[in-house]
Amino acid sequence: MKKISQNQHGFTLLEIIVVLAVIGALAAMLAPVVFRYIDDAKKAQAQNDVNTIASAVQQMYKDTGRWAFYKTGTAKLAYTSGTDAALLTSNPVCTGIPAVETCDTTAPNDSTSGTKWALATAFSDSMTDQLIGNTPAYSTSGGRAWKGPYVDRIPALDPWGRSYLLNIANADPTAEGATQKWVVVISSGPNGNLETDPTLAGTANPSPTGDDIVARVK
Secondary structure, three states, X not given: XXXXXXXXXXXXXXXXHHHHHHHHHHHHHHHHHHHHHHHHHHHHHHHHHHHHHHHHHHHHHHHHOOOOOXXXXXXXXXXXXXXXXXXXXXXXXXXXXXXXXXXXXOOOEEOOOOOOOXXXXXXXXXXXXXXXXXXXXXXXXXXXXXXXXXXXXXXXOOOOOOOOEEOHHHHOOOOOHHHOEOOEEEEOOOOOEEOOOOOOEOOOOOOXXXXXXXXXXX
């Protein structure tokens, strides 16, 4: 039988404590770096999403000559308050122009005022209806045909669990010149609060406020 050398022994308690202390110190040093990379990746994903949605809306307008706020494909070219969508949301539950507060439980918070994005009163439609499904039934033939789907899929939520929004009523072609406002696709960012004011003149470049992430449509 092979004898076990007296020099062979396991780790002492002190050695285990030292190793755990070193591992803990390394984890503490690396954690901020890892979390920063994760946060940067989420912001990059949100920026890519809003850019993709904005491009899809622009392409739809090029094809149809209509902005994506109509309840039906036979609507007039001008926005009609109360029947057309003031906002488009990435939440697919919002269909048929309901009030945002009744359909979009994942909408971001309007932290600035009740009139900035008007989430409590604005009528909404899903981006999926307008850009993928053609639920408003725009014409699919002729010179101004709907040629979608304009995007393969629309993420229902941004990386922080909130809906993407688009203030599509601001695209009303009758509101030109000084009355034209920004039209942007927006993520409310990590804090979930809409902080960017969409009511400024469309002649200026949109400047996100706080940690909002935007892409300009018009």
